[in-house]
Amino acid sequence: MRKKSLTLLSDGYLFRKENTLYFENAKGKKPLAIEGIYDIYVYGKVSISSQALHYLAQKGIAVHFFNHYGYYDGSFYPRESLHSGYLVVNQVEHYLNKNKRLELAKLFVLGGLKNMERNLSKFKNKTSFDSYIEELNNCNKITEVMNVEGRVRTEYYRLWDDTLPDDFKIVKRTRRPPKNEMNALISFLNSRLYPAIITELYNTQLTPTVSYLHEPFERRFSLALDLSEIFKPIIVDRLVNKLVKQNIIKKEHFRDDLNGVLLNKEGMRIVLENFNKKMDNTVKHPKLKKNVSKRRLIRLEAYKLVKHFVGQQKYEPLVAWF
Template identity: 40%
Template sequence: MKKTYYLFNPGRLSRKDNTLKFTPVDENGVEGSPKYIPIEGVSDFFCFGSLDANSALYNFLGKAGIAVHFFDYYEHYTGSFAPKEYLLAGKMQIEQTKRYIDRKKRLEIAKKFVSGAAFNMTKNLRYYINRDKDLTPVLETIEQYAQHIDNTSAIDELMGIEGNIRQAYYTAFDGIISTGFQMENRSKRPPQNEINAMISFGNMLCYTLCLSQIYHTQLNPTISFLHEPGYRRYSLALDIAEIFKPVLVDRLIFRLLNKKEIQARDFDHQVNSCLLKEPGRKTFVKAWEERINETFRHPVLKRHVSYKHLVKLECYKLTKHILGMEEYKPFKARW
C-alpha cells in the first residue's frame, strides 16, 4: 500500500537506481545518514523543510505519478509539483466550466458544500452535548444560520452565512477542550495561539488531501463553486475541504488536546505568532495518518472504506452531478 512521506528536515532528494534517496542536511550543511525509499511505496511527499532536488528527479517522480507538496516556515501551503494530469477529460472540463458560469447551477453546488459542512459541525457539537458539555446555545445559533442557506441568491451572501456558522462554531472550542488552552478568536497567517496553530496546520493537511484525491478524478481542481477560482490556487480543494474539516481536523484536535498527546511544550511562541514545533507536527501528522486511513463500513457501498478514500468518493459524486448523472449530496457524518 502506498503511503505519504512527510519531510520535516532540510535535505537532498535524489534517484538511486529505481529507489529514492533522501539525505538530511543540518543547518551547518553537514549531511546525515541517507534514507532509502522504494518508489513503489510512495503516494506523495509533504515538504516542510527546504528540499534540494534536480529536474531529473522530478521527471522520475512524474513518471511514477508522485506529487510533492511544499509548505513555508509558517506551515502555509505554497504549491505542488503534480504529475501530468492524465485523467483530465475534455467533456468534464467543459461541463465543469458550464456549471461554474451558470450562476444558478454554481450556487446550487455551493449550497451543498455549506450545508454539508454545517451538518458535520453540528454533529460534533451534539456529540459533546451528549457528554454534558453546555454547547446547546451554539448549536441553536448554527441551526438558525443554516436555515437561510437554501434561500440565498448569491455566492457572497452564502459565504457570509458560512462565515457566521463557522464563527459561532469556533466559540464552542473552549467548552470542548478541557486542558486549559483558549481558542479566543480565529487567527491566521500567522496563528496567534495554540488552538489556532493546530487548526491552521490541520486545515492545510485536509486541503492537500482533497487536492490529492481530486487529482485521481477527472475534475479540474482550479474550477470551484463556493470559493472564487484564483490564480495559482486549486480552489475546488477548498470547497471539498469544507465538508471534511469538522470530521477529520476538528475531531483530531479535540482528541490530541484533551488526551494531552500535544501539550504546551509542543508550541513555539514568537512575537505575534504561535506554531507547532517539529515534535508537535510529527505527533499531529502521525495521528492524522491514522485517522484518514481508519476504515468504517460505508452505509451505501456496504463495505469498509477509509476516510482518505471517502474524500475520493466525494469527488466521484461531484463528477456525476456535473455530468448530469446523479444529484450531488454532500457527505454527512452519521457517527
C-alpha cells in the same frame, strides 16, 4: 503494496539513482520504495534532483511543499493523465450558470454545517443549526452563502470552546499568525488537509481550479477549498479535539513566532503522525458496505461531483455518520 503518504520533516536531499529513489539527511541515506508512495509532503529544507522529479512525474506522485512555519507553499503537480473534455465543459458550465453554481456552493456549506453540528454532539454540546440552514436555503448570492458560513463557524467555535480545556481555548479564530495554541493547531492542520484534497482531485478527471463556493483565482486549486468545507470538521477539528483533550499535544509543543504562536518541530511531528493515522483510519461505508479510509472518502466525494456534472446523479454532500 499499500501506498502511503510520505512526510519529510528533516532537511536533506531527495534523488534518484537508477530505478531507486533515495532520501539522504544527517542520519544517512535511505532507499524509498516508490511503489509504496501515495504522495509526498515536504516540511524540511529539501533539495530534489531533476531525475527524482521526472521519476515522480512518471509515477503520478504529487509533491507538496510547506514553509518554515508549516504552512502550505505549493505543489509539484505531475502532468494530468485523466483527461475528459466533456467533463471540463460541464464543470465550467456549472460555474458560469448562476443557479447551478449557487446550488453547489450551498451544498458545500450545508455539508460543513451538518458536520459541525455532528461534532458538537460528539463533543457533548448538542445544538441545532436549523435556523442557519433555513437562512442558507434562502440565499440568492454567493456572498450571502459565504456570510452564513462565516457566522455558523463563529458560533461553532464558541460552542466548541465550552468543551475545551482551559489551557486550549480558541477564544477567537485568528490566522497568519494564529494568536494562541488552538488557533495554531487548526491553521496547521487546515494547511495540511488542503494539499491532501489536491492529491485526490489529481487522481480524478476534475479540473481543480474551477470552483463554486470559493472564487476561482490564479495560482490556487480552489475546488480543494470547496471540498475542505466538508472535511475540515470531520478530519481537522476532530483530530484537534482529540490531541488537546487526551493531552497528546501540550503547551511545550508550541513556540512564539511571527507575533503569534506556532507549533515547534516536535509538535509538528506529533500532529502529522496523528494526522496520517487519521487519514488511514477506516469506517464502514453505509452504501458501499465496506471499510474505507478518510482519504478515500475525499476521493469518493470528488467522484460524486463528477456524476453531478455529467447529469448522472445529483450531488449530496457527505454528512458524517461516524
